[in-house]
């Protein structure tokens with residue numbers, strides 16, 4: 001055990017030095033985290049930003065409670081989907097007027113994929129990743145059935161070759177920059193360019209990218225993008241998702257869910273649909289105001305923060321996490337599933353272990369929250385706004401203890417809850 005103790009001491013002083021030199025360290029105060037908890041599941045549900053409770057209190061008591069329906073005008077409720085969309089857009093490298101906040105990622109995907117296919121009529125193929133998050137695959141299949149398109153699953157690493165071979169038949173490529181299981185990172189710029197060379201549109205699902213990677217949607221010529229508000233953006237459980245439609249596609253953007261909020265004159269109450277100009281046409285029904293205002297307040301945690309700095313810290317955290325895993329988990333049955341090359345890694349580290357589920361439960365009982373993705377991944381996500389190197393070391397140290405002690409074999413850690 002002396003070697004493990006020595007390794008721990010050395011790692012603890014490295015963590016302290018890295019945290020002392022961290023230019024983003026003070027951002028942690030913009031979040032309300034429980035004492036004694038290490039939170040490495042911000043890639044599933046972001047922590048609570050300190051600005052949110054007061055914003056919600058105001059939204060409920062003053063805006064709803066006192067101003068009542070006048071709030072749609074007087075408190076800017078009607079403009080909120082576009083306003084919050086622009087706030088998200090600042091983190092995506094998107095100029096104003098191209099991002100709309102609302103609905104869930106699944107709904108936005110359905111609208112965006114269908115609209116993309118309609119922008120490329122006569123092309124019978126829709127490409128998506130067999131390792132994409134399930135909802136992305138389910139929605140793609142449904143859009144395929146609806147429009148009579150073939151949905152072909154091509155792994156992201158083979159996408160450029162598939163486009164070079166068969167690209168003139170492809171309407172749209174629908175991929176995520178980060179594999180939600182392994183954390184592998186793909187090149188948005190290069191794959192977007194490959195889609196464009198084939199005359200196809202590139203649609204990106206940014207759920208595991210928005211808020212942790214310096215995205216440049218405008219600069220890279222991305223056509224469409226979607227993503228959720230509750231992961232790295234920390235907008236709260238079920239927070240509104242977002243949709244990006246590049247300016248050049250907006251006039252022809254023809255989404256299937258033609259709800260009254262997207263009408264050119266919603267209060268004219270006309271009997272047939274005429275889309276609003278600009279990104280406003282991507283609205284569907286009445287927006288969930290409390291959730292939108294919570295997301296808006298949550299995004300203030302990014303005020304003055306440069307996503308390049310966020311990425312630099314995220315890389316440092318995952319690098320250090322891998323180092324801790326190498327030193328402390330050796331011989332305990334773990335293997336690293338995440339690429340070791342920083343440029344090929346998102347903001348998480350995934351470790352394979354046959355007992356991933358009970359280990360994650362035992363870890364939570366020790367105050368370290370990560371999650372498990374079936375069948376065998378321990379997934380540890382780092383949000384650079386509130387995770388420190390000391391947190392990362394504590395997480396790996398506790399994971400080691402949970403594994404060495406064998407406590408994870410306890411029956412109570414094996415019972416599967418509804419959400420894993």
Ligand SMILES: *Cc1c(COP(=O)(O)O)cnc(C)c1O
Nearest residue numbers: 104105106133135180205207228
């Ligand atoms: C989290 C996630 C979703 C979630 O979709 P919802 O409709 O918001 O539940 C979709 N796609 C990806 C890639 C995700 O990571």
